[in-house]
Amino acid sequence: ESVKFWLWSEISSIYFSTMDILLACGSFNPITNQHMRLFELARDHMHRTGQYQVVSGIMSPVSDNYGKQGLVLAKHRTAMAKLALQSSNWVTVDEWESQQPDWTETAVTMRYHHEQILKRYEQSKPTFTSSDKNIASLSGENRTITDVPPQLKLLCGADFLDTFKIPGMWRDDHVEEVVGRFGLICVSRGALQPERAVHESDALTRHSGSIHLVREWVRNETSATEVRRALRRGMSVKYLIPDSVIEYIHQHNLYTEDSERRNADAVLRPLAKQARPEF
Numbered sequence: 553e554s555v556k557f558w559l560w561s562e563i564s565s566i567y568f569s570t571m572d573i574l575l576a577c578g579s580f581n582p583i584t585n586q587h588m589r590l591f592e593l594a595r596d597h598m599h600r601t602g603q604y605q606v607v608s609g610i611m612s613p614v615s616d617n618y619g620k621q622g623l624v625l626a627k628h629r630t631a632m633a634k635l636a637l638q639s640s641n642w643v644t645v646d647e648w649e650s651q652q653p654d655w656t657e658t659a660v661t662m663r664y665h666h667e668q669i670l671k672r673y674e675q676s677k678p679t680f681t682s683s684d685k686n687i688a689s690l691s692g693e694n695r696t697i698t699d700v701p702p703q704l705k706l707l708c709g710a711d712f713l714d715t716f717k718i719p720g721m722w723r724d725d726h727v728e729e730v731v732g733r734f735g736l737i738c739v740s741r742g743a744l745q746p747e748r749a750v751h752e753s754d755a756l757t758r759h760s761g762s763i764h765l766v767r768e769w770v771r772n773e774t775s776a777t778e779v780r781r782a783l784r785r786g787m788s789v790k791y792l793i794p795d796s797v798i799e800y801i802h803q804h805n806l807y808t809e810d811s812e813r814r815n816a817d818a819v820l821r822p823l824a825k826q827a828r829p830e831f
């Protein structure tokens with residue numbers, strides 16, 4: 553009986569779940585342990601619904617012309633993220649966004665990754681007989697559902713959700729696209745109230761079925777800003793970010809009074825770009 557139950561639960565989880573790929577966009581200036589925890593928390597949450605199988609995660613550092621104060625070069629932010637994520641067997645860093653000549657809207661980054669996923673899916677899709685059409689392989693954690701391509705979802709923290717309501721920060725059609733077409737997983741952050749952010753936005757409420765709110769019970773208020781502040785003051789950031797990243801920062805003398813002044817008077821690129829009437 554227990555074998556029967558096990559088989560049933562295995563097969564049903566394959567048949568009834570959707571494969572998901574999580575994409576986190578941000579400065580990662582520098583990457584922190586909590587950035588990596590976001591992926592773990594989101595994956596556990598999605599698996600517990602019984603409806604989603606998270607197969608991989610992508611971290612996409614923003615490009616140099618984002619205009620955020622203290623932003624160090626993308627090549628360093630990417631290198632640090634790669635060092636940190638050496639410890640993950642399912643999350644990788646993607647450089648496409650960081651290498652674009654101008655800052656890229658998150659909806660556009662999502663379109664790019666969505667296309668890449670579809671391409672890879674089409675290339676790797678095996679052919680099936682009608683009887684085994686849904687199951688490609690059933691081998692431990694590598695099982696795949698092949699008649700539906702993986703879905704891309706945006707992964708973020710609660711402060712990201714709050715940026716949707718900042719005037720001029722997001723185009724309405726991009727919010728629709730990110731949330732409605734793709735879907736969003738938002739992890740709580742400190743005292744922020746993501747439920748309220750959804751409630752107070754008509755667009756987010758309309759698509760609340762595609763928004764997954766994850767509660768982080770071990771409240772962790774690590775922020776890259778605080779990490780940079782500690783580094784400038786010569787204080788320890790050990791256990792907030794991986795040792796390999798600390799070493800990289802010291803080797804390249806990355807976070808200094810000077811680096812923090814970078815973009816100090818700049819307008820954030822989304823605000824400047826979206827303010828242009830022809831855009």
Ligand SMILES: Nc1ncnc2c1ncn2[C@@H]1O[C@H](COP(=O)(O)OP(=O)(O)OP(=O)(O)O)[C@@H](O)[C@H]1O
Nearest residue numbers: 578579580586708709712741772773774775776777
């Ligand atoms: N402690 C945290 N809890 C939940 N989400 C977080 C946390 N830190 C970062 N995030 C999320 O990670 C993503 C990338 O964040 P980002 O690179 O801006 O880091 P940050 O720590 O917020 O940086 P900064 O302090 O410079 O604003 C965002 O979606 C953000 O909400």
Ligand SMILES: NC(=O)c1ccc[n+]([C@@H]2O[C@H](COP(=O)(O)O)[C@@H](O)[C@H]2O)c1
Nearest residue numbers: 577578579614657658659721722723822
């Ligand atoms: N209109 C948009 O697409 C839009 C606006 C603001 C921020 N973002 C993105 O959100 C992320 C925010 O990162 P930070 O929290 O580091 O500022 C970045 O990846 C940025 O590109 C997108």
